[in-house]
Amino acid sequence: MSEAYIIEAVRTPVGRRGGALSHLHPADLGAHVITALLDRVDVDPTDVDDVVFGCVDTIGAQAGDIARTAWLAAGFPEQVPGVTVDRQCGASQQALHFAAQAVMSGTADFVVAGGVQSMSRIPIGASMTVGEQFGFADPYTGCQGWEHRYGDEEISQFRAADLIATRWGLSRATMEEFAFTSHLRAVTAIKEGRFDREIAPVDGVAHDECPRTDTSVEKMATLPSLRPGGRTTAALASQISDGASAVLVASERAVREHRLTPRARVHHLSARGSDPVYMLTGPIRATRYALDRAGMSIADIDLFEVNEAFASVVLAWAKETGADLDRVNVNGGAIALGHPIGATGTKLCATLVHELERTGGRFGLQTMCEGGGQANVTIIERLG
Secondary structure (H helix, E strand, C coil): CCCEEEEEEEECCCEECCCCCCCCCHHHHHHHHHHHHHHCCCCCHHHCCEEEEECCCCCHHHCCCHHHHHHHHCCCCCCCCEEEECECECHHHHHHHHHHHHHHHCCCCEEEEEEEEECCCCCCCHHHHHHHHHCCCCCCCCCHHHHHHHCCCCCCHHHHHHHHHHHCCCCHHHHHHHHHHHHHHHHHHHHCCCCCCCECCECCECCCCCCCCCCCHHHHCCCCECCCCCCCEHHHECCCEEEEEEEEEEEHHHHHHHCCCCCEEEEEEEEEECCCCCCCCHHHHHHHHHHHHHCCCHHHCCEEEECCCEHHHHHHHHHHHCCCHHHECCCCCHHHHCCCCCCHHHHHHHHHHHHHHHHCCCEEEEEEEECCCEEEEEEEEECC
16 A cells, blocks of 8 residues: 655635635635645645535535635636535544545545535534524434434534543643643744744735634633533633635655655644544543554654644543653644634644654544544654
8 A cells, every 4th residue: 555645735824703814705815825745845736636625604605615716716626626524523634534545545646625614604613503494403403313322412622622521630721731731832833933934924924813822711710601610611612713725645656756755744634533522532431442453552753733623632541541641732722822723624734744744753543522522543653
Protein backbone atom coordinates (compact mmCIF):
# COMPACT_ATOMS: atom_id res chain seq x y z
CA MET A 1 0.00 0.00 0.00
CA SER A 2 1.24 3.48 -0.89
CA GLU A 3 2.16 5.97 1.80
CA ALA A 4 0.31 9.27 2.22
CA TYR A 5 2.49 12.33 2.65
CA ILE A 6 1.68 15.81 3.92
CA ILE A 7 3.36 18.28 1.59
CA GLU A 8 2.04 21.51 3.04
CA ALA A 9 -0.42 22.68 5.69
CA VAL A 10 -1.82 26.17 6.15
CA ARG A 11 -4.62 27.96 7.94
CA THR A 12 -6.15 31.38 8.33
CA PRO A 13 -5.84 33.20 11.61
CA VAL A 14 -8.86 32.34 13.72
CA GLY A 15 -11.29 35.22 14.06
CA ARG A 16 -13.45 35.67 17.11
CA ARG A 17 -17.24 35.81 16.79
CA GLY A 18 -18.11 39.09 15.12
CA GLY A 19 -14.42 39.77 14.57
CA ALA A 20 -12.16 40.51 11.63
CA LEU A 21 -13.21 37.50 9.53
CA SER A 22 -16.94 37.67 10.22
CA HIS A 23 -17.75 39.71 7.11
CA LEU A 24 -16.19 37.20 4.73
CA HIS A 25 -18.21 34.67 2.76
CA PRO A 26 -17.16 31.20 3.98
CA ALA A 27 -16.41 30.08 0.41
CA ASP A 28 -13.97 32.98 0.11
CA LEU A 29 -12.32 31.88 3.37
CA GLY A 30 -11.99 28.39 1.93
CA ALA A 31 -10.69 29.76 -1.37
CA HIS A 32 -8.09 31.79 0.52
CA VAL A 33 -6.47 28.79 2.22
CA ILE A 34 -6.60 26.66 -0.93
CA THR A 35 -4.82 29.43 -2.85
CA ALA A 36 -2.28 29.89 -0.06
CA LEU A 37 -1.68 26.15 0.04
CA LEU A 38 -0.99 25.80 -3.68
CA ASP A 39 1.09 28.99 -3.73
CA ARG A 40 3.53 27.25 -1.40
CA VAL A 41 4.12 24.17 -3.55
CA ASP A 42 5.20 23.50 -7.12
CA VAL A 43 2.06 21.64 -8.12
CA ASP A 44 -0.20 22.46 -11.06
CA PRO A 45 -3.83 22.78 -9.84
CA THR A 46 -4.91 20.55 -12.73
CA ASP A 47 -2.97 17.71 -11.07
CA VAL A 48 -5.22 17.81 -7.99
CA ASP A 49 -7.57 14.82 -8.04
CA ASP A 50 -10.10 15.99 -5.47
CA VAL A 51 -10.89 18.58 -2.82
CA VAL A 52 -12.33 17.24 0.45
CA PHE A 53 -13.53 19.87 2.90
CA GLY A 54 -15.14 19.67 6.31
CA CYS A 55 -18.02 21.96 7.19
CA VAL A 56 -20.86 21.76 9.71
CA ASP A 57 -24.27 23.47 9.49
CA THR A 58 -24.18 23.45 5.71
CA ILE A 59 -27.00 25.89 5.09
CA GLY A 60 -27.04 29.28 3.41
CA ALA A 61 -23.55 30.36 2.40
CA GLN A 62 -22.16 27.01 3.57
CA ALA A 63 -24.63 24.92 1.54
CA GLY A 64 -24.27 23.41 -1.91
CA ASP A 65 -20.98 21.55 -1.36
CA ILE A 66 -18.69 24.31 -0.14
CA ALA A 67 -15.59 22.28 -1.05
CA ARG A 68 -16.52 22.67 -4.70
CA THR A 69 -17.61 26.30 -4.28
CA ALA A 70 -14.37 27.28 -2.52
CA TRP A 71 -12.22 25.66 -5.21
CA LEU A 72 -14.08 27.47 -7.98
CA ALA A 73 -14.12 30.73 -6.03
CA ALA A 74 -10.32 30.48 -5.92
CA GLY A 75 -10.30 30.47 -9.73
CA PHE A 76 -8.98 26.94 -10.11
CA PRO A 77 -9.83 24.50 -12.93
CA GLU A 78 -13.44 23.36 -13.23
CA GLN A 79 -12.31 19.80 -13.96
CA VAL A 80 -11.29 19.24 -10.31
CA PRO A 81 -14.23 18.05 -8.15
CA GLY A 82 -14.93 18.68 -4.48
CA VAL A 83 -16.90 17.03 -1.70
CA THR A 84 -17.99 18.26 1.71
CA VAL A 85 -17.76 16.11 4.84
CA ASP A 86 -19.62 16.43 8.15
CA ARG A 87 -18.32 14.40 11.06
CA GLN A 88 -19.29 17.27 13.32
CA CYS A 89 -16.27 18.84 15.07
CA GLY A 90 -14.00 16.29 13.39
CA ALA A 91 -15.19 17.17 9.88
CA SER A 92 -11.87 18.34 8.45
CA GLN A 93 -9.88 15.71 10.31
CA GLN A 94 -12.09 13.18 8.55
CA ALA A 95 -11.48 15.08 5.31
CA LEU A 96 -7.76 14.50 5.90
CA HIS A 97 -8.45 10.82 6.51
CA PHE A 98 -10.45 10.47 3.30
CA ALA A 99 -7.69 12.27 1.39
CA ALA A 100 -5.00 10.00 2.84
CA GLN A 101 -7.08 6.89 2.18
CA ALA A 102 -7.57 7.91 -1.45
CA VAL A 103 -3.83 8.37 -1.86
CA MET A 104 -2.96 5.16 0.00
CA SER A 105 -5.40 3.17 -2.13
CA GLY A 106 -3.72 4.33 -5.32
CA THR A 107 -6.85 6.05 -6.66
CA ALA A 108 -5.47 9.59 -6.24
CA ASP A 109 -2.08 11.31 -6.26
CA PHE A 110 -2.94 14.77 -4.94
CA VAL A 111 -5.87 15.64 -2.68
CA VAL A 112 -6.54 18.94 -0.97
CA ALA A 113 -8.07 18.28 2.46
CA GLY A 114 -9.38 21.08 4.60
CA GLY A 115 -12.32 22.77 6.19
CA VAL A 116 -14.08 26.05 6.75
CA GLN A 117 -16.58 27.52 9.19
CA SER A 118 -18.16 30.93 9.61
CA MET A 119 -19.78 30.65 13.03
CA SER A 120 -20.40 34.39 13.10
CA ARG A 121 -22.64 34.25 10.04
CA ILE A 122 -24.20 30.81 10.54
CA PRO A 123 -24.58 30.02 14.26
CA ILE A 124 -23.65 26.63 15.66
CA GLY A 125 -26.61 24.25 15.48
CA ALA A 126 -28.34 26.29 12.76
CA SER A 127 -28.95 23.20 10.64
CA MET A 128 -30.88 21.69 13.56
CA THR A 129 -32.90 24.75 14.48
CA VAL A 130 -33.89 25.37 10.87
CA GLY A 131 -35.62 21.99 10.98
CA GLU A 132 -38.14 23.29 13.48
CA GLN A 133 -40.15 24.86 10.64
CA PHE A 134 -40.59 21.37 9.23
CA GLY A 135 -41.73 19.90 12.54
CA PHE A 136 -38.42 18.52 13.84
CA ALA A 137 -37.51 19.66 17.35
CA ASP A 138 -34.11 17.95 17.13
CA PRO A 139 -32.46 15.08 15.22
CA TYR A 140 -33.70 12.38 17.62
CA THR A 141 -37.27 13.02 18.77
CA GLY A 142 -39.66 10.75 16.92
CA CYS A 143 -36.99 8.26 15.87
CA GLN A 144 -38.33 4.98 17.22
CA GLY A 145 -34.99 3.18 17.17
CA TRP A 146 -33.21 5.99 18.95
CA GLU A 147 -35.91 6.38 21.60
CA HIS A 148 -36.03 2.63 22.18
CA ARG A 149 -32.29 2.60 22.78
CA TYR A 150 -31.66 5.91 24.58
CA GLY A 151 -35.10 7.01 25.77
CA ASP A 152 -35.54 10.73 26.24
CA GLU A 153 -32.00 11.38 27.50
CA GLU A 154 -30.94 14.99 27.03
CA ILE A 155 -28.37 15.09 24.24
CA SER A 156 -26.29 18.18 24.86
CA GLN A 157 -22.60 18.97 24.70
CA PHE A 158 -22.95 21.13 27.82
CA ARG A 159 -24.54 18.28 29.75
CA ALA A 160 -21.88 15.91 28.44
CA ALA A 161 -19.09 18.23 29.61
CA ASP A 162 -20.60 18.29 33.11
CA LEU A 163 -21.16 14.51 33.13
CA ILE A 164 -17.49 14.01 32.30
CA ALA A 165 -16.35 16.45 34.99
CA THR A 166 -18.40 14.57 37.58
CA ARG A 167 -17.40 11.08 36.47
CA TRP A 168 -13.69 11.88 36.39
CA GLY A 169 -13.72 13.98 39.55
CA LEU A 170 -12.68 17.23 37.89
CA SER A 171 -13.33 20.27 40.03
CA ARG A 172 -14.19 23.61 38.53
CA ALA A 173 -10.98 25.05 39.95
CA THR A 174 -8.90 22.33 38.26
CA MET A 175 -10.57 23.01 34.94
CA GLU A 176 -10.07 26.76 35.34
CA GLU A 177 -6.35 26.27 35.90
CA PHE A 178 -6.24 24.20 32.71
CA ALA A 179 -8.15 26.87 30.76
CA PHE A 180 -5.91 29.62 32.08
CA THR A 181 -2.85 27.65 31.00
CA SER A 182 -4.34 27.34 27.51
CA HIS A 183 -4.52 31.14 27.24
CA LEU A 184 -0.99 31.60 28.62
CA ARG A 185 0.41 29.11 26.11
CA ALA A 186 -1.47 30.68 23.20
CA VAL A 187 -0.37 34.19 24.07
CA THR A 188 3.24 33.01 24.37
CA ALA A 189 3.04 31.16 21.05
CA ILE A 190 1.76 34.27 19.29
CA LYS A 191 4.41 36.51 20.85
CA GLU A 192 7.16 34.09 19.83
CA GLY A 193 5.83 33.77 16.28
CA ARG A 194 5.23 30.04 16.52
CA PHE A 195 2.13 30.24 14.31
CA ASP A 196 3.59 32.61 11.71
CA ARG A 197 4.60 29.95 9.18
CA GLU A 198 1.28 28.12 9.26
CA ILE A 199 -0.94 31.21 8.99
CA ALA A 200 -1.97 32.72 5.67
CA PRO A 201 -3.00 36.29 6.62
CA VAL A 202 -6.45 37.48 5.54
CA ASP A 203 -7.17 41.14 4.74
CA GLY A 204 -4.20 42.20 6.85
CA VAL A 205 -5.16 39.97 9.78
CA ALA A 206 -2.15 37.79 10.63
CA HIS A 207 -2.77 36.65 14.21
CA ASP A 208 -5.43 34.69 16.05
CA GLU A 209 -7.95 36.97 17.73
CA CYS A 210 -9.32 34.77 20.49
CA PRO A 211 -6.56 34.44 23.15
CA ARG A 212 -7.15 36.72 26.13
CA THR A 213 -4.22 38.50 27.69
CA ASP A 214 -6.35 39.91 30.50
CA THR A 215 -7.96 36.74 31.84
CA SER A 216 -7.20 35.06 35.16
CA VAL A 217 -8.47 32.18 37.25
CA GLU A 218 -10.04 34.77 39.53
CA LYS A 219 -12.08 36.22 36.66
CA MET A 220 -13.07 32.74 35.49
CA ALA A 221 -14.33 31.92 38.96
CA THR A 222 -16.93 34.71 38.73
CA LEU A 223 -18.69 33.29 35.65
CA PRO A 224 -22.03 31.47 35.90
CA SER A 225 -22.22 27.82 34.90
CA LEU A 226 -23.73 26.94 31.53
CA ARG A 227 -26.25 24.62 33.17
CA PRO A 228 -27.94 24.96 36.58
CA GLY A 229 -25.72 23.33 39.17
CA GLY A 230 -23.06 22.49 36.60
CA ARG A 231 -19.30 22.95 36.71
CA THR A 232 -18.74 24.08 33.14
CA THR A 233 -18.67 27.78 32.26
CA ALA A 234 -18.00 29.67 29.05
CA ALA A 235 -14.37 30.03 30.15
CA LEU A 236 -14.01 26.25 30.13
CA ALA A 237 -15.40 25.83 26.60
CA SER A 238 -13.96 26.39 23.14
CA GLN A 239 -14.65 29.78 21.61
CA ILE A 240 -17.11 30.37 18.78
CA SER A 241 -15.01 31.56 15.86
CA ASP A 242 -14.37 31.77 12.12
CA GLY A 243 -11.60 30.26 10.03
CA ALA A 244 -10.37 27.87 7.36
CA SER A 245 -7.48 25.45 6.93
CA ALA A 246 -6.06 23.15 4.27
CA VAL A 247 -3.50 20.37 3.81
CA LEU A 248 -2.04 18.96 0.60
CA VAL A 249 -1.79 15.16 0.70
CA ALA A 250 0.30 13.36 -1.94
CA SER A 251 1.19 9.82 -2.96
CA GLU A 252 4.67 8.35 -3.20
CA ARG A 253 4.45 8.55 -6.97
CA ALA A 254 3.47 12.20 -6.90
CA VAL A 255 6.31 13.02 -4.51
CA ARG A 256 8.79 11.25 -6.74
CA GLU A 257 7.57 12.59 -10.09
CA HIS A 258 7.15 16.17 -8.87
CA ARG A 259 10.35 16.09 -6.80
CA LEU A 260 8.55 17.26 -3.71
CA THR A 261 9.87 17.26 -0.16
CA PRO A 262 7.22 15.89 2.22
CA ARG A 263 6.98 17.47 5.63
CA ALA A 264 5.25 14.52 7.30
CA ARG A 265 3.90 11.05 6.70
CA VAL A 266 0.51 9.78 7.82
CA HIS A 267 1.55 6.97 10.14
CA HIS A 268 -1.93 5.96 11.30
CA LEU A 269 -5.54 7.05 10.91
CA SER A 270 -8.72 5.71 12.47
CA ALA A 271 -12.01 6.67 14.08
CA ARG A 272 -14.04 5.10 16.88
CA GLY A 273 -17.44 5.61 18.47
CA SER A 274 -18.49 5.96 22.11
CA ASP A 275 -21.55 6.71 24.24
CA PRO A 276 -23.57 9.43 22.44
CA VAL A 277 -25.02 10.70 25.72
CA TYR A 278 -21.56 11.30 27.18
CA MET A 279 -20.79 12.37 23.61
CA LEU A 280 -17.32 13.82 24.24
CA THR A 281 -15.41 10.81 25.61
CA GLY A 282 -14.63 9.37 22.17
CA PRO A 283 -10.94 10.41 22.16
CA ILE A 284 -10.23 8.04 25.07
CA ARG A 285 -11.26 4.87 23.25
CA ALA A 286 -10.03 6.17 19.90
CA THR A 287 -6.55 6.94 21.24
CA ARG A 288 -6.18 3.51 22.83
CA TYR A 289 -7.36 1.88 19.61
CA ALA A 290 -5.01 3.93 17.43
CA LEU A 291 -1.95 3.29 19.55
CA ASP A 292 -2.72 -0.43 19.64
CA ARG A 293 -3.18 -0.64 15.88
CA ALA A 294 0.00 1.35 15.31
CA GLY A 295 1.99 -0.80 17.74
CA MET A 296 2.85 2.26 19.81
CA SER A 297 2.54 3.46 23.38
CA ILE A 298 1.61 6.88 24.72
CA ALA A 299 5.31 7.43 25.48
CA ASP A 300 6.16 7.17 21.77
CA ILE A 301 4.24 10.36 20.99
CA ASP A 302 6.22 13.58 21.20
CA LEU A 303 3.33 16.05 20.86
CA PHE A 304 -0.45 15.85 21.15
CA GLU A 305 -3.16 18.11 19.75
CA VAL A 306 -6.38 17.27 21.59
CA ASN A 307 -9.21 19.61 20.75
CA GLU A 308 -10.30 21.62 23.76
CA ALA A 309 -14.04 21.46 23.16
CA PHE A 310 -14.25 21.70 26.96
CA ALA A 311 -11.60 21.51 29.66
CA SER A 312 -13.17 18.35 31.07
CA VAL A 313 -12.69 16.52 27.75
CA VAL A 314 -8.92 16.91 27.65
CA LEU A 315 -8.40 16.35 31.37
CA ALA A 316 -10.46 13.14 31.39
CA TRP A 317 -8.59 11.95 28.28
CA ALA A 318 -5.24 12.65 29.96
CA LYS A 319 -6.29 10.77 33.11
CA GLU A 320 -7.30 7.71 31.10
CA THR A 321 -4.40 7.62 28.64
CA GLY A 322 -1.63 8.74 30.99
CA ALA A 323 -0.51 11.44 28.55
CA ASP A 324 1.79 14.11 29.94
CA LEU A 325 -0.08 17.43 29.80
CA ASP A 326 3.25 19.18 29.21
CA ARG A 327 3.16 17.63 25.72
CA VAL A 328 -0.52 18.36 25.07
CA ASN A 329 -1.61 21.51 23.23
CA VAL A 330 1.71 23.15 23.95
CA ASN A 331 0.70 26.31 22.08
CA GLY A 332 -2.74 26.49 23.62
CA GLY A 333 -5.96 24.91 22.49
CA ALA A 334 -9.48 25.81 21.41
CA ILE A 335 -10.37 27.32 24.79
CA ALA A 336 -7.89 30.07 23.96
CA LEU A 337 -7.50 29.89 20.19
CA GLY A 338 -11.08 29.19 19.12
CA HIS A 339 -12.82 26.29 17.41
CA PRO A 340 -14.16 27.03 13.91
CA ILE A 341 -15.73 23.59 13.94
CA GLY A 342 -15.51 22.54 10.29
CA ALA A 343 -11.94 23.83 10.01
CA THR A 344 -10.41 22.71 13.30
CA GLY A 345 -9.27 19.25 12.19
CA THR A 346 -6.82 20.38 9.53
CA LYS A 347 -6.03 23.49 11.58
CA LEU A 348 -4.72 21.23 14.35
CA CYS A 349 -2.83 19.20 11.75
CA ALA A 350 -1.13 22.36 10.47
CA THR A 351 -0.12 23.31 13.99
CA LEU A 352 1.13 19.81 14.75
CA VAL A 353 3.27 19.63 11.61
CA HIS A 354 4.87 23.01 12.30
CA GLU A 355 5.41 22.38 16.01
CA LEU A 356 7.06 19.00 15.39
CA GLU A 357 9.43 20.77 13.03
CA ARG A 358 10.12 23.55 15.52
CA THR A 359 10.84 21.19 18.41
CA GLY A 360 12.43 18.34 16.47
CA GLY A 361 9.84 15.81 17.61
CA ARG A 362 9.15 12.72 15.52
CA PHE A 363 5.57 11.60 16.17
CA GLY A 364 2.46 13.67 16.78
CA LEU A 365 -1.04 12.50 17.65
CA GLN A 366 -4.18 14.50 16.96
CA THR A 367 -7.68 13.69 18.23
CA MET A 368 -10.97 15.39 18.96
CA CYS A 369 -14.41 14.62 20.33
CA GLU A 370 -17.30 14.74 17.88
CA GLY A 371 -21.08 14.93 17.99
CA GLY A 372 -22.82 11.58 18.23
CA GLY A 373 -20.07 10.18 20.47
CA GLN A 374 -17.17 9.77 18.03
CA ALA A 375 -13.50 10.62 17.65
CA ASN A 376 -10.84 10.60 14.96
CA VAL A 377 -7.16 9.94 15.63
CA THR A 378 -4.35 10.82 13.26
CA ILE A 379 -0.72 9.97 14.00
CA ILE A 380 1.84 11.71 11.81
CA GLU A 381 5.61 11.29 11.54
CA ARG A 382 7.75 14.35 10.89
CA LEU A 383 10.06 13.94 7.93
CA GLY A 384 11.48 17.42 7.42
